[in-house]
Amino acid sequence: MTSAVTPAAALADVRSRRSRARRRSGYLVLALTLGLFAALYAALAPSQSAVAANGTALEVSRGRALYLVGCSTCHGLQAQGTKIAPSLIGVGAAAVDFQVGTGRMPLQRMGPEAQRKQPKYTQPQINALAAYIASLAPGPAIPAADQLDISKGDPARGGNLFRANCAQCHNFNGSGGALTEGKYAPSLYPSTSKQIYEAMLNGPEQMPVFGDNQLSPQDKLDIITFLKTTHAQADPGGFGLGRIGPVSEGLVAWLVGTGVLVFATLWIGARI
Ligand code: HEC
Numbered sequence: 001m002t003s004a005v006t007p008a009a010a011l012a013d014v015r016s017r018r019s020r021a022r023r024r025s026g027y028l029v030l031a032l033t034l035g036l037f038a039a040l041y042a043a044l045a046p047s048q049s050a051v052a053a054n055g056t057a058l059e060v061s062r063g064r065a066l067y068l069v070g071c072s073t074c075h076g077l078q079a080q081g082t083k084i085a086p087s088l089i090g091v092g093a094a095a096v097d098f099q100v101g102t103g104r105m106p107l108q109r110m111g112p113e114a115q116r117k118q119p120k121y122t123q124p125q126i127n128a129l130a131a132y133i134a135s136l137a138p139g140p141a142i143p144a145a146d147q148l149d150i151s152k153g154d155p156a157r158g159g160n161l162f163r164a165n166c167a168q169c170h171n172f173n174g175s176g177g178a179l180t181e182g183k184y185a186p187s188l189y190p191s192t193s194k195q196i197y198e199a200m201l202n203g204p205e206q207m208p209v210f211g212d213n214q215l216s217p218q219d220k221l222d223i224i225t226f227l228k229t230t231h232a233q234a235d236p237g238g239f240g241l242g243r244i245g246p247v248s249e250g251l252v253a254w255l256v257g258t259g260v261l262v263f264a265t266l267w268i269g270a271r272i
Pocket residue numbers: 067070071072073074075084085086087088091095096099100105106107108109110113114129202204205
């Protein structure tokens with residue numbers, strides 16, 4: 001018996017082969033598109049690399065130049081301090097990264113308190129300023145990435161430490177609170193892990209210094225882990241994505257959204 005192929009079966013066969021090919025090329029396009037987006041994102045996303053405690057000579061000289069223009073009028077030509085601003089000798093890279101990274105410095109006008117605002121310098125410039133100040137005298141370094149790895153922190157232990165050491169000023173959940181004499185301990189929601197660590201190292205204004213004798217590096221990491229996990233749970237209006245900032249969060253939403261749309265388009269196309 002010869003295997004008679006009916007025209008209808010042949011047509012169905014051609015159709016299914018064609019749609020299989022179309023589907024395969026669809027997947028290829030999808031993979032390429034997603035790969036392109038991933039590469040784009042990697043190129044645009046801020047790098048999280050930690051800075052070496054002591055910058056290179058080039059960084060120090062860049063930092064000195066930035067310092068002379070932006071900071072010396074208040075802190076003195078040698079960072080020795082003046083009547084209006086304290087000496088920066090020995091404050092360490094961490095203090096500079098905190099003060100400039102949270103936008104507190106440069107102080108725009110002399111007022112009662114330095115406020116968190118949009119930073120005026122880029123992170124490489126801040127690193128240079130920090131390297132210059134660190135070159136004058138040793139002081140607390142900018143914490144390295146592994147000191148901030150909250151996957152190694154214990155949030156429950158951190159919660160206890162936070163309630164014992166920080167909550168009297170910053171509120172039990174870190175949302176901030178009033179102090180005496182009209183002063184205010186700010187909310188810790190906008191702070192990055194690095195800034196929380198640095199604030200403990202420096203104790204800005206009324207905040208006490210929590211050196212490694214008061215709170216060990218593991219204690220500090222546990223506190224940061226507690227704050228980051230409670231704040232992630234308390235995100236109104238969606239996922240916080242680690243609070244990497246509105247641009248990055250928007251970018252992630254855009255990339256994921258586009259990926260889903262591409263996928264949906266190809267899926268619908270493959271079914272016709
Ligand atoms: C308009 C004056 C002014 C300018 C400009 C200024 N600062 Fe300050 N800075 C102050 C005053 C006042 C304080 C102390 C009060 C405070 O912390 O709010 C201070 C505190 C600091 C501290 C904390 C010191 C400590 O003991 O922990 C650092 C670090 C610092 N400044 C760095 C800088 C850097 C870096 C620049 C330049 C980018 C700069 N400041 C520009 C006035 C100024």
